[in-house]
Amino acid sequence: MAEKPEEKQRQRAPSQRSLETRKRIFDSAEQVFAERGYEGASIRDIARLAGVQGALVHHHGGGKEELFFAVIARRADELAQLRLDALDVMKARAEPTLREVLACFIVPFFDKVLHAGPGWSAYGRLIAHVSSDERWRHIAETCFDPTAKVFLDEIHKVLPQASGEKIGTHFVFMVSSMLSICTSRWRIEGLSTGHTDADLIETLLAFCQAGFETAVSQAVCGDKGCRMGLG
Amino acid sequence: MAEKPEEKQRQRAPSQRSLETRKRIFDSAEQVFAERGYEGASIRDIARLAGVQGALVHHHGGGKEELFFAVIARRADELAQLRLDALDVMKARAEPTLREVLACFIVPFFDKVLHAGPGWSAYGRLIAHVSSDERWRHIAETCFDPTAKVFLDEIHKVLPQASGEKIGTHFVFMVSSMLSICTSRWRIEGLSTGHTDADLIETLLAFCQAGFETAVSQAVCGDKGCRMGLG
């Protein structure tokens, strides 16, 4: 009875080979989707990169759109857990600062995207696609929003004077800047030069922290009298 | 002889009707490219929206890629001029502040994108596509970089202590945040609520100004002792 033979239409557990094929297909899909975007990617290219026939991609992926979602969800879950774990560790020590909260969101992301191989590197560009196209709203809501909401609350605790609207807007700015490191590094290199990964992340963190701190008042460095509007 | 009949292969000036058709095609292309991205857009859809035959799109646009470029260049030139004009006006009055320099970059953009009709609104999403895909590097270099370089220099004048690398990186963060208002407004609304256009731009400006000011030293608000790293 170890196999529950009465379970309705359940096939038996997938073979080792099947699992490996499936992983190859998902990994290939990840690369191709990241490089060319959803529309630009073709099932054929994914199949070729995986070394299988196109029909197998359908069998394991269940259609292009379903495959796209599955590829993202796979890593989104893992990353969400890492972020929440980092936050828990931080909160266990003391009341976290704004910078610490932001770091719990940003650092696990780059730990993976920059240093955990081509799959994670592709994932970074992938979620940049998702975040900038309302077509993928359901993916964002399913995969990203639960974690985002936790961090929004946490930021609100550190900046109680700030309005929820400002914090939400700043959060989107932060995510955009973060993802720009994945999608627009060529622009960064084009406009300036010579960055180490660690530099970039520190720069991002400082930039976003200072930005968030403006949510508290309109003039965080107001003494300098540098707040004239335009026109 | 009013027509210079000897000019090598020059046709006569395009008719009024031709110019209107061309404009309809470009406007339609702008909408379709903005909504679906380059790969997702089809010449057929552009033709249908313009109310012409597909062959005409080729005739006026000269192929999909050429059309894409032309559609962007059309408005990029105008916007670049507006930004540089704003900067000139500002500099004529006094040595501009950081906020004023950034405003000269940001405000003309949103004046157009938010308040100058659907064409400009599409343009905002369009350049977000371009900025996040290295495939369009040549468009970015041709249409955006000259103006960007002017502003980078101007920012450097206001923040002479900051390194060029940091300013370049911050500039990319700023552009990403700016474009996120075009592409990710649905995310902003999803995570918070109730923004007027003016609010958003003011929030963006304050966010970026504070971010740029961190380029001067690692700890712009350092007295608060809020700079602990993560881990």
Added chain:
DNA sequence: GTCTATAATGAGATAGAC
């Protein structure tokens, strides 16, 4: 689970009449 073969559709591009 895997593969071959193919269906069904839509893409970008162009030749040539008007």
Added chain:
DNA sequence: GTCTATCTCATTATAGAC
């Protein structure tokens, strides 16, 4: 300059043999 008609190719998806 515009349109009809068509070429050629790539796309997703599926049916069915093994």
